[in-house]
Amino acid sequence: MLCLAIGAWGQQAAEYNKLGIDAYDAGRYGDAIDYFEKAYEKARDNETVRRNLCNARQAQANELAKKDDFDGAIRALEVAVSVDPNNPAPLVQLGSYYLHQGLTRDAILRLEEAIEIKPGYLDAHEFLGRAYYADNDLPSARAQWEYVLETDPSRKELRERYEKALREESVEYDFKRGQSRHFRLTYPKEMNYQMRSSMLTMLERIYMDVCRKLQGAYPPGPIEVIAYGAGDFAKATQLKDYVGAVYDGKIRTPLSDADGALLEKDELRRRLTHEFVHVVVRYLVQDKAPWWLNEGLAETLSRAPGDIDAGLLRRAAEQGKAFTLSQLEGGQLNKLDRDTLRLAYTQSHATVQYLWSRYGHHRVRQLLTETAATGSAEQALVRLFRLDYDKLTRQVFDRLK
C-alpha cells in the first residue's frame, strides 16, 4: 500500500516518509500520520507522500470505526480526502460511515464523488444504492444494485438486499412516487405504479450509463421528464407523429406509438437515452454543439452501430444528395420533410459513430468541449484529429463501401 518515494523532492521529506512507512508497517498509525504530515509539509505536491498520508488516515479511521468511534473515523477521513482528493477509496469509506451514522445526504454526496472519480467502481455503486435506499428512493437504489449484480453476480448479500427492496416496493405500491435521484416524472393518471417505477429505474440506469460513457459529466437533478398518454404528446408539443420524443429543457416522451399501442421497453429506453444525451450535452456546452454532433452523439449512445442504414447513405452519395457537415450545423433541420430528416440523422449518426469507434469516448468528449471553447466544430476536429469537414465526410462514406 505504501510507497518509498523516489525523485528529487528533498532529503528531509524522504526521511520522514521512510519513518512513516516503518511506523505504518508496525501498525503505529498515529506515529505514521505524524511523520507523513511532516513530509507533507515539506513536499505538498508530492503524490507519494499525499497517498501515504491518506492511507495512514484511512487505516486510523478503520481502527476508530472498529471501536465504534465513527465520529472520529469520519474526521480522519475528511482529512484524508482533502489531502488526496483524486483518490476514490477514502470517499467510499467515508460514505459508508456516514451511512452508518444515518447521515444519508452526506453519504450520497461522497459516494457520488467517488463514482465521478472512478466510474464503475462497484463498491461505490453498491454503497450508493444503500444510501438511496436509506433515502427511500427505491428505483434509484435498484438501478445501482442491478448494475453491480450484472457486473458481479456473486454478491450474495447484495442480491438478498435487492430482493428485499423489491418485495417492499410491491407492498408500498400506493405510495406516491414521481421522483428518483435525478429525475422528476410527471405522468398521466393511466400510468400505473409499476410503469412509473420501472421508468424511473430505467432513467436512473440511463443516467449512470450515459454519464459513465461521457466521463465525468453528471448533470445535477432533478431533470424533468414528462410522459404522455396516447395522442397527448402530439397535442402538447405540436410535433409530427414521426418524432419519437423531444428535449426542450424537459424530456417529453409519448408512452404509445402513433397507433396507440404501448411502446416496447427497449424502444422507450432508446428514446429516453437519446433525449438524455441532449441533457448532458447541454449541461457540458449549453447550446454550442452543432446539430450533427449533438444528434449524432444521441444516436450513437442510444442505438447500435448496426442500426445505421448504410444503403440509404450510399444512395444519397451516388445521387449527390448527401449533406455537407456545414449544412448539418444549424438548428432549423427539424423542419425538413421526413425522408430528408432521416438522411440527416443517419449521416450524423454515421459520422459520430465513426469518431467514437476510431478515437474513443474520451476524445469525442474533448471534441464537444473544444467546439464550445472555440465556437467551431471544424477547427476542433482539425486540431484533435487532423480532419476537416470534407475529409471526415469522405472517410465516413469510404467506410460504407
Ligand SMILES: [Zn+2]
Ligand atoms: Zn435528438
